[in-house]
Amino acid sequence: xxxxxxxxxxxxxxxxxxxxxxxxxxxxxxxxxxxxxxxxxxxxxxxxxxxxxxxxxxxxxxxxxxxxxxxxxxxxxxxxxxxxxxxxxxxxxxxxxxxxxxxxxxxxxxxxxxxxxxx
Amino acid sequence: xxxxxxxxxxxxxxxxxxxxxxxxxxxxxxxxxxxxxxxxxxxxxxxxxxxxxxxxxxxxxxxxxxxxxxxxxxxxxxx
Amino acid sequence: xxxxxxxxxxxxxxxxxxxxxxxxxxxxxxxxxxxxxxxxxxxxxxxxxxxxxxxxxxxxxxxxxxxxxxxxxxxxxxxxxxxxxxxxxxxxxxxxxxxxxxxxxxxxxxxxxxxxxxxxxxxxxxxxxxxxxxxxxxxxxxxxxxxxxxxxxxxxxxxxxxxxxxxxxxxxxxxxxxxxxxxxxxxxxxxxxxxxxxxxxxxxxxxxxxxxxxxxxxxxxxxxxx
Numbered sequence: 001x002x003x004x005x006x007x008x009x010x011x012x013x014x015x016x017x018x019x020x021x022x023x024x025x026x027x028x029x030x031x032x033x034x035x036x037x038x039x040x041x042x043x044x045x046x047x048x049x050x051x052x053x054x055x056x057x058x059x060x061x062x063x064x065x066x067x068x069x070x071x072x073x074x075x076x077x078x079x080x081x082x083x084x085x086x087x088x089x090x091x092x093x094x095x096x097x098x099x100x101x102x103x104x105x106x107x108x109x110x111x112x113x114x115x116x117x118x119x
Numbered sequence: 120x121x122x123x124x125x126x127x128x129x130x131x132x133x134x135x136x137x138x139x140x141x142x143x144x145x146x147x148x149x150x151x152x153x154x155x156x157x158x159x160x161x162x163x164x165x166x167x168x169x170x171x172x173x174x175x176x177x178x179x180x181x182x183x184x185x186x187x188x189x190x191x192x193x194x195x196x197x198x
Numbered sequence: 199x200x201x202x203x204x205x206x207x208x209x210x211x212x213x214x215x216x217x218x219x220x221x222x223x224x225x226x227x228x229x230x231x232x233x234x235x236x237x238x239x240x241x242x243x244x245x246x247x248x249x250x251x252x253x254x255x256x257x258x259x260x261x262x263x264x265x266x267x268x269x270x271x272x273x274x275x276x277x278x279x280x281x282x283x284x285x286x287x288x289x290x291x292x293x294x295x296x297x298x299x300x301x302x303x304x305x306x307x308x309x310x311x312x313x314x315x316x317x318x319x320x321x322x323x324x325x326x327x328x329x330x331x332x333x334x335x336x337x338x339x340x341x342x343x344x345x346x347x348x349x350x351x352x353x354x355x356x357x358x359x360x361x362x363x364x365x366x367x368x369x370x371x372x373x374x375x376x377x378x379x380x381x382x383x384x385x386x387x388x389x390x391x392x393x394x395x396x397x398x399x400x401x402x403x404x405x406x407x408x409x410x411x412x413x414x415x416x417x418x419x420x421x422x423x424x
Contacts, residue, residue, distance in 0.1 A: 004121065004125065005121050006223075006224045006225065007219075007224060008121070008124055008125055008128055009124075009128075009161065009165070009224070010219050010222075010224065011128065012128040012131060012132065012161065014212075014215060014216065014219060015128075015131075015132045015135070016131070016132070016135055016154070016158075017215065018208065018211075018212055019132070019135040019136060019138075019139060020135075021208060021211065022139065022204075022208060023138070023139045025204035025207065025208065026201065026204055027139070029144075029197040029198065031144055031186075031189070031190060031193070032139075032144070032147065032197060034186075035138060035147055035148065035151050035186070036139070038151055038155075038178075038182060039135055039138065039151055039154060042154060042155055042158050042174075042178065045158070045170075045174070046158050046161060046162075049162055049165050049167050049170060050165055050224070051222065051228070052228070052232070053165050053166065053224070053225055054225055054226070054227055055224075055225035055226075057166055058166060059166045059167065059168055059323070060236060060247075060248040060249060061168075061246060061247050061248065061249075061322070061323065062239075062240060062246045062247075062248070062389065062390070063246070063322075063390075064390075065389060065390060069236050069237065072236050072248075073165075073166045073167070074227070074228070074229060074232035075232055075235055075236065075248045075249045075252050076229065076231060076232050076235065076252060078167045078169060078170050078249050078252075079249055079252040079253045079257060081167075081170050082169060082170060082173055082249070082253060082325075082327060083253075083260060083261070083264045085170070085173050085174055085177055085178065085327075086173070086177065086264060086268060086327050086409070087264060087267050087268070088178075089177050089178070089181060089182055089185075090267055090268045090270075090271035090272075091271065092182060092185065092186075093185055093271055093272075093275055093416050094271045094274050094275055094278075096185060096186065096189040096420075097189075097274070097275040097278045097279050097419075097420070098278060099189065099193065100189055100192050100193060100279065101278055101279070103192075103193040103194070108194075108198070109193055109194060109198075110198050168323035169247075169249045169250075169323045169324070169325065169328070172315075172323060172324060172328045173327055173328050173331070176328055176331040176332055176335065177327070177328075177331045180331075180335055181331060181334060181335065181338075181413060184338055184417065185416070185417070185420065188417070188420045188421055189420065192420075
């Protein structure tokens, strides 16, 4: 129980990274690969936030002026992950537009068939 | 408390595994949106409300919408 | 053959990540920069939300880089999809009366909610990116429910460009009057009020407009079968 209590978030992030990598390496439909990219992104963001957590801490917002600030969690990883989430959606949108263009040119989205008909 | 978090993490991993198994691409996208939604709940448990709001609105809603629009312009089933 | 190599690679990566994750303790404070931002945050910036003051004031240059990446992605998507071939127009039937009226009623409420979130970014959890995404969801509802309405391309491009320009212009004003790019030159006021924290609300309003119109433009480019 002690082990589970302290490492459950790490296990979740680690599992998501592994599933994302497996989808990118093994599957051969292009849209499935892009879904795997999104899952990998979510796993890495979850890991970053769980590193900055302090046990029994509170959110870093001064809602009343005299609040106790001794046990607030780290605000720097949260700022980084905010940027990373928005950049993740930008990359996904651009990759999907390229996939649509590829489908209109080759007629299929199977990566093996595209590699065979090279010209 | 720890049981709720463990249950949510197991649900998230099952959803991620299901997204790799499904042959119908729209079902795979919905499983990926489920993973994003549960990650947003876990962000709230880790005392990060800004990040939870960003992940719920961008990851769960807009990413799924962009994927579904792109899938209706190409093929729906994996070959 | 390829499957065996990828499974082997996955096992090696899993071993490496798990061995290094076991060495990171969970729940102990790890950096000193975080303590500095929490202790001195209100006095130096005036914003009650520490994450907002880190994103806009202490690390404002990284936010400028992120806004640039989003802009490049939107431009790239517009350039790739407009040059594509003609598709035959899919027949769409007009939506029923209940759906149409429901979407028209919900749309102003969603826009007001998104605007509230990015105006109060320095007081409550929220900010420019979250508010912009909610505004884009409102426009997505209009595209799905009321098929005949379209957002004018000119207004969306204008809002996006003006938002980005306002960000850079405020940074240049900070360079002129403060000595470095994006310095906080407006009065800080008292914390927990709407007009406080210097330039932070103005930058978040610019970012909110820019991200909202950018994501709307992305969805418009994907749906439009020109």
